[in-house]
Amino acid sequence: MFTDDIAEKFKARFGEIFRPSNGTEGMIFFNQFCDQCKKISHCEIIGKTMALDMEDPGYPTEWLYGEDGQPCCTAFEQESVQEEIKFIRNGNSWYKLRRHNELPRQ
16 A cells, blocks of 8 residues: 555554545555455444544554554455456546456356
């Protein structure tokens, strides 16, 4: 999520709770973890991170700085999907549509 030089600075925060500093950082984290997690449909972490202060006892402890300085979610479980991306045009604008399909079992 962070570039290597930025992550290097966060290595000292290993194990500390992570909270995105702004909406853009939150969306990057969400796309990297939440959007690819098989628990997304029943996950309460996202809502709690937005509704609670980090000092609140109910604030999720699953979002942490990893040993490499990168934020991570300890509850993350990779969804086994294959992403199909299509671009559609509406007037002068292009939109990216994503559809997840189950990968065939081997």
